[in-house]
Amino acid sequence: MWQVSDADLEAIAIGAGILGTGGGGNPYVGQLRAKQAIKKWGPVTVLAPEELPEDAQVVCVGGIGAPTVGVEKIRDVQSYHALRAIESYTGKKATALISNEIGGSNSVEPMIPAAMAGLPVVDADGMGRAFPEFQMKTFFVYGVPCCPMALADEKGNTVIIPQAVSPKWAERLARAVTVQMGCVACYAVTPMTTEQVQTTAVLHTLSLARDLGNAVNNARRRKEDVLEAIFKTCPGKTLFSGKIVDLERRTTSGFARGTVSLTGLGDYNGQELAIDFQNENLVARRNGQIVCTVPDLICVVDTDTGEPVTTELLRYGLRVTVLGLPSPHQWTSPQGLAVVGPQAFGYDVGYTPLAL
Amino acid sequence: MWQVSDADLEAIAIGAGILGTGGGGNPYVGQLRAKQAIKKWGPVTVLAPEELPEDAQVVCVGGIGAPTVGVEKIRDVQSYHALRAIESYTGKKATALISNEIGGSNSVEPMIPAAMAGLPVVDADGMGRAFPEFQMKTFFVYGVPCCPMALADEKGNTVIIPQAVSPKWAERLARAVTVQMGCVACYAVTPMTTEQVQTTAVLHTLSLARDLGNAVNNARRRKEDVLEAIFKTCPGKTLFSGKIVDLERRTTSGFARGTVSLTGLGDYNGQELAIDFQNENLVARRNGQIVCTVPDLICVVDTDTGEPVTTELLRYGLRVTVLGLPSPHQWTSPQGLAVVGPQAFGYDVGYTPLAL
Secondary structure, three states, X not given: OEEOOHHHHHHHHHHHHHHOOOOOOOHHHHHHHHHHHHHHXXXXXXXXXXXXXXXXOEEEEEEEEOHHHHOOOOOOOXXXXXXXXHHXXXXXXXXXXXXXXXXXXXXXXXXXXXXXXXXXXXXEEOOOOOOOOOOOOHHHHOOOOOOOEEEEOOOOOEEEEEEOOOHHHHHHHHHHHHHHOOOEEEEEEOOEOHHHHHHHOEEOHHHHHHHHHHHHHHHHHOOOOHHHHHHHHOOOEEEEEEEEEEEEEEEEOOEEEEEEEEEEOHHHOOOEEEEEEEOEEEEEEEOOEEEEEOOOEEEEXXXXXXXXXOHHHOOOOOEEEEEEEOXXXXXXXXXXXHHHOHHHHOOOOOOOOOOO | OEXXXXXXXXXXXXXXXXXXXXXXXXXXXXXXXXXXXXXXXXXXXXXXXXXXXOOOOEEEEEEEEXXXXXXXXXXXXXXXXXXXXXXXXHOXXXXXXXXXXXXXXXXXXXXXXXXXXXXXXXXXXXXXXXXXXXXXXXXXXXXXXXXOEEEEOOOOOEEEEEEXXXXXXXXXXXXXXXXXXXXXXXXXXXXXXXXXXXXXXXEOHHHHHHHHHHHHHHHHHOOOOHHHHHHHHOOOEEEEEEEEEEEEEEEEOOEEEEEEEEEXXXXXXXXXXXXXXXXXXXXXXEOOEEEEEOOOEEEEEEOOOOOEOOHHHOOOOOEEEXXXXXXXXXXXXXXXXXXXXXXXXXOOOOOOOOOO
């Protein structure tokens, strides 16, 4: 159990920015919002999953939409309204909140309604990284129902999906609503039990994001190698280092989709890397050969500072290093890969685990 | 109070086909579905609005989507599921049902859940014609809340909109959901009180549709002029008579939109008429001059038989007569015109009532 400090939020912004693999919403904006919420409504406590009381009602809240829009149209307290809507619909009061994904601003999204409602946040999430679609959560893969779920926008509209024939259908309906809501909305899912959280979530990821951010900050302060510091906390490998030379990005159907192209520098001189993304980085090709795919993490960071570069911040000329981190084990099972493997994103390739 | 017979349904299909001004869903399909429902689940009683008990809970149900899709993808019992979803959400049981619009198949849509649930249907509707959008109902114009409302598809998905900032926002969200549901869905709106129905609905329109259909049928049988028979029941005027020579129709954003062009025959030889439609006929231009606009009714019927020709049935070569019928008075007030006048559909013209 720990109480969230401003320093924690700053560290989480870095860590969740890296773990978000490009998505999850702008981490800097998320951090500012969480700080402001805690200042305005009171402190937020993080509970380890093992510390949850047996009869907890854990509501997952998150943002949905395109990060390219989210960085211009800042979320307010929509996740609080979504929380209240799902409580009212189910007749169950939440006793704790949990992140949908430990990526970008969504890593700290629950802290805003948590501060407002005086609830703790669980040190865990539904992805162990970020993914673009609603159904892509370990909760749903391992048996937690995805409905009812509630959506809320900043205008005062709410929508509830009481029943969807599959988690993918819930995504389809929720996405269409999100686009109408202005491509940025928040949602809350029907409460989970303590057992459901403990057995289906990716555990201790808020601490991981914080530790990762602290490692980067410490390395910066000590003028040590930031990439080494990242790998010490999250074992992984460098896939590429270079300069962004092309970017094709479009905001379509509620997602930021596109491809970023890099030309190599240093060890990678004369080489090329291209990354396809749908909010999150999906597939990295070095010199035309796939070197990393979902569900493994493809993380773009500033070469000098280790600062994560999310999808909406990609731009020509940035000098970045691309890291590969292995996927949480929950995603590499057959049922996990069916939902987030390369084929789930339309790629006609199987998943080859990243070799470290 | 009357019990709906097969002959009534056949008459209503004609009457509501005419009153639907092109939309409301294919009347023939609606009639077959209502007949089948009554045969399978039992008889349906129509109550005059004056016969409603004081404490009635009247739920409006209807189809939503593009008629061009609806004629291929026939609705099943989605309106029953939408009814049950709104009952379950509000905790109120419906004691009677009411049509959203007295156009096309939507005129008899409530009869399907009515037969299934053993409920009466009210002899009234929310438009006195058909209109393409959810918010275009006299109920909402005259103070009935449009939310919560529920949507259901044939697959088993349901969506509830508990709260929308305006009826137009409810339409926007519901339409996006409908498109995902395959461009055909059904909805149910939170129960109305007896007083709300009596003061905001367009009254006695099921009887009117039935009487109109009977008038056409009788004229056909007696080889009398069918147009004259229509005008005897619904005073109006002929706007044009001719042959369809062009049709531009596209199913887009959940609507069937387009323009149909006619060249004159008989009295109208050498003249032209064009009608713009969005599910329903919106504006008729004769030789380039507007001769009728919403909310007045622009009705296309087969010149020989008086059979209504709905949007999805328009085709090259059909010989049709175009009728103009005055709007129900509920729509010609300033608040009515704000919702369904020509400007509400993007036309930069005011409403000039049809001169009879």
